[in-house]
Amino acid sequence: MPVSPGPLSALDGAPVRPPAPLGLRSLIAAVEDLSAELIAFRRDLHAHPELAWTETRTTAVVAQRLASAGVEVELLPTSGLVATIGRAGPLVGLRADLDALPVDDLTGDPWRSTVPGVAHACGHDVHTAALVGAGVALADLHAAGQLPGRVRLVFQPAEEIMPGGAHEVMGSGAMADVDSVFALHCDPSLDVGRVGLREGALTGAADALTVRLSGRGGHTSRPHLTEDLTYAVGVLITQLPSALSRRLDPRAGASLVWGRVQAGVTHNVIPAAGEMSGTLRMLDVAAWHESEQLVRTLIRELVVPYGVTTEVTYVRGVPPVVNAAAATAVLRAAAVDVLGPDAPASTSQSLGGEDFAWYLESVPGAMGRLGTRTPGGRTYDLHQGSLRINEQAVGGGAKLLAAAALRAMEAEIR
Numbered sequence: 001m002p003v004s005p006g007p008l009s010a011l012d013g014a015p016v017r018p019p020a021p022l023g024l025r026s027l028i029a030a031v032e033d034l035s036a037e038l039i040a041f042r043r044d045l046h047a048h049p050e051l052a053w054t055e056t057r058t059t060a061v062v063a064q065r066l067a068s069a070g071v072e073v074e075l076l077p078t079s080g081l082v083a084t085i086g087r088a089g090p091l092v093g094l095r096a097d098l099d100a101l102p103v104d105d106l107t108g109d110p111w112r113s114t115v116p117g118v119a120h121a122c123g124h125d126v127h128t129a130a131l132v133g134a135g136v137a138l139a140d141l142h143a144a145g146q147l148p149g150r151v152r153l154v155f156q157p158a159e160e161i162m163p164g165g166a167h168e169v170m171g172s173g174a175m176a177d178v179d180s181v182f183a184l185h186c187d188p189s190l191d192v193g194r195v196g197l198r199e200g201a202l203t204g205a206a207d208a209l210t211v212r213l214s215g216r217g218g219h220t221s222r223p224h225l226t227e228d229l230t231y232a233v234g235v236l237i238t239q240l241p242s243a244l245s246r247r248l249d250p251r252a253g254a255s256l257v258w259g260r261v262q263a264g265v266t267h268n269v270i271p272a273a274g275e276m277s278g279t280l281r282m283l284d285v286a287a288w289h290e291s292e293q294l295v296r297t298l299i300r301e302l303v304v305p306y307g308v309t310t311e312v313t314y315v316r317g318v319p320p321v322v323n324a325a326a327a328t329a330v331l332r333a334a335a336v337d338v339l340g341p342d343a344p345a346s347t348s349q350s351l352g353g354e355d356f357a358w359y360l361e362s363v364p365g366a367m368g369r370l371g372t373r374t375p376g377g378r379t380y381d382l383h384q385g386s387l388r389i390n391e392q393a394v395g396g397g398a399k400l401l402a403a404a405a406l407r408a409m410e411a412e413i414r
Helices: 024-033 035-047 056-068 124-143 166-171 229-247 285-306 325-339 392-413
Strands: 073-075 081-085 091-097 150-156 180-191 195-197 205-214 255-263 273-282 309-318 344-346 365-373
Touching (some): 024 035, 024 325, 035 124, 056 073, 056 124, 056 150, 150 166, 180 195, 180 325, 195 325, 205 229, 229 285, 285 309, 325 365, 325 392
Parallel strands (some): 091 180, 195 344
Antiparallel strands (some): 073 081, 195 365, 205 273, 205 309
């Protein structure tokens, strides 16, 4: 994306935006006509969540709706799909993720999850419904001869696991010849109708870590005759994060948090095995590249006094999402186009991981944070079964993605 469509300088020094893209009004009207359908579509997805790599029903309903709009789809090898709209001109990618999380739906809504232990607790149902709406509206625009380029819709599986589905999408060639790529992520701390934008790093790097410990167990009355595995687990829980804070540049913002710890089954037996899992996140790419070897070294050194044996599984997850300046300007202009002048909001870098980052390693693009909070209402948290969203965000997200595609095409043409 060589030319930024962001603010230009007027003669009086006040910032002005480029004129609205041709076809924008038609696009907005098309999404508004779809509003009720998109909400129903999102509710259906929410009621039938599927975990990573099993999103077969989700893939099928998305494919069916796009096909009914005249869009030809290409199924990915496991789950998910890719579709291209348009025949010539710049190629812009729009990406949504399909998978849910292994948590219970606690909302009590009529459209709550019908699958025990699985819920769309991260808003991927919103992302998917919004991209379906954008795709249908862009297909209508193409049929009317008003689409100045091409759009590739990417419905990606398995975002919530490490490594995520982005690798399969890229391996399928879905990003070939794409000039720029855009995505949205729900932000329940931001009011509906607003979009959090940031040039540069938006998220953090994230890796998954599992440590299995083994040793000679025994009676809790004789720890000196055993290899006190539970004590070694406690040492790793507390001291590994501390040691990392002294071995990595503090500006990297490294954070190791344990999510699962298991050792033993009763109070008076020192166990012979235990396991702990967590995530290591950080803001800095350079520190991320050196983190795995450092973690392995520190684990080995920390448990030496206790005689236990460790087996470390370290899964490289994702680098930070780094938004390109020109692409961020596209999203900002598109937000004003379809949501109003107050829609763009500045946002800070988080430690959350997002495998959209892998696309941005080879294609310039940007991710925006889509506000889902009802103004004056409760602030929910992601990855919690209680998550609720203001459903106006679905149509707003569809308009934003479609408008970003139009603006990106025109930027490439200029």
